[in-house]
Amino acid sequence: MSPGDRDPQDEWLDALRETWRQGPAPAPDRALADEDATTRAAVRWVRDAWLALPVPAAQPPRVSEGVAARAPLAPVERLRWRRLAVAAALLVALGVPLLVLATRRAVPSRPPDGAPVADAPRPAPQRAPEPAAPPALPAPEPLPAPQVAAVDADHLELRSGPVHLYLITASPSSNDEVPR
Amino acid sequence: MDETSTDASGLLHAVAHGDPEAIDRWFRAEHPQVYRLCAGFLADAAEAEDIAQDAMLKLLDTLPRWDRRRPWRSWRNTLVLNLCRDRLRRAASRAGAESAAAPLCLPSALPSPEEAAQAAEVRALLLGALAALSPREREAFVLHDLEGADAAETALALGIGESSVRSLLSLARRRLRTLLGPHLAPSGGADA
Numbered sequence: 271m272s273p274g275d276r277d278p279q280d281e282w283l284d285a286l287r288e289t290w291r292q293g294p295a296p297a298p299d300r301a302l303a304d305e306d307a308t309t310r311a312a313v314r315w316v317r318d319a320w321l322a323l324p325v326p327a328a329q330p331p332r333v334s335e336g337v338a339a340r341a342p343l344a345p346v347e348r349l350r351w352r353r354l355a356v357a358a359a360l361l362v363a364l365g366v367p368l369l370v371l372a373t374r375r376a377v378p379s380r381p382p383d384g385a386p387v388a389d390a391p392r393p394a395p396q397r398a399p400e401p402a403a404p405p406a407l408p409a410p411e412p413l414p415a416p417q418v419a420a421v422d423a424d425h426l427e428l429r430s431g432p433v434h435l436y437l438i439t440a441s442p443s444s445n446d447e448v449p450r
Numbered sequence: 451m452d453e454t455s456t457d458a459s460g461l462l463h464a465v466a467h468g469d470p471e472a473i474d475r476w477f478r479a480e481h482p483q484v485y486r487l488c489a490g491f492l493a494d495a496a497e498a499e500d501i502a503q504d505a506m507l508k509l510l511d512t513l514p515r516w517d518r519r520r521p522w523r524s525w526r527n528t529l530v531l532n533l534c535r536d537r538l539r540r541a542a543s544r545a546g547a548e549s550a551a552a553p554l555c556l557p558s559a560l561p562s563p564e565e566a567a568q569a570a571e572v573r574a575l576l577l578g579a580l581a582a583l584s585p586r587e588r589e590a591f592v593l594h595d596l597e598g599a600d601a602a603e604t605a606l607a608l609g610i611g612e613s614s615v616r617s618l619l620s621l622a623r624r625r626l627r628t629l630l631g632p633h634l635a636p637s638g639g640a641d642a
Contacts, residue, residue: 320489
């Protein structure tokens with residue numbers, strides 16, 4: 271844009287900008303000392319009264335409370351999850367042997383002179399004729415994962431296949447309360 | 451508590467590690483300041499007492515996570531402020547704090563705080579005057595003019611710019627001037 275294209279209003283704006291630049295810069299922080307006497311007196315009265323505010327008595331927390339307050343989970347909650355984990359581990363430990371036992375019982379018995387399958391010598395690579403082949407065993411079902419069957423205030427029921435486990439929970443003691 | 455002193459730093463360290471004696475000392479030193487902050491932010495003595503206790507437990511709980519690069523006072527003030535804001539968000543508390551300004555009845559001359567520091571009258575007047583401010587004005591005023599934080603620290607705690615802090619301070623002071631100015635005794639120490 272050439273100087274000849276300038277709008278007459280631009281000159282006014284330039285003059286206004288220049289005047290604004292020459293003016294005093296705003297104070298970075300208006301301190302209380304810059305206020306008038308009445309404002310200072312009012313603020314001072316509020317400050318004095320605020321500093322003299324009677325503080326109600328309060329007891330420092332006991333250390334146990336502080337430690338408990340730092341716990342990421344409430345004690346009741348932690349206890350519940352811990353019981354659940356122990357119950358699940360028990361269920362797996364008990365349920366797996368029972369399930370294996372039940373699966374083995376389902377296999378038809380072999381002739382008395384027959385050696386156990388695991389101990390039998392491996393036959394030559396020749397394939398036995400189809401009719402002579404032992405009946406195909408049903409594939410064992412995948413082990414079902416332990417499931418929570420029921421949760422109540424006073425008991426918990428877990429189920430893994432045919433096994434049911436009942437956990438009777440005691441009512442929470444006073445130590446389980448979370449401090450405010 | 452002076453966060454710059456070695457003693458204070460050592461005390462906070464001991465508190466963070468659960469030393470019962472240190473916790474007791476720290477609590478007695480810190481609680482009055484936390485209570486005054488709560489009273490200033492909430493403009494309600496009963497609420498302040500309740501929140502101050504919560505704030506002390508919260509401070510104790512989160513002390514191990516305190517960022518040592520940040521001044522203790524700033525960190526503490528922000529935590530207390532957030533707790534007070536949470537309380538104020540509950541409609542009943544907010545309504546109570548705002549309506550507390552209505553029944554404020556000022557005497558012809560305010561009593562001197564030195565003479566009647568323990569008087570309930572002074573407390574009621576103080577909290578009534580603070581309740582006349584908006585929550586934001588109150589927060590800025592308490593942190594800057596009462597607690598003594600500078601504009602940058604106040605802005606950081608409030609999550610706003612420094613220019614906004616100045617605006618809030620100006621509004622708060624003007625409101626207090628209008629409210630208290632006519633009732634201040636001539637010897638109220640305008641330039642004390």
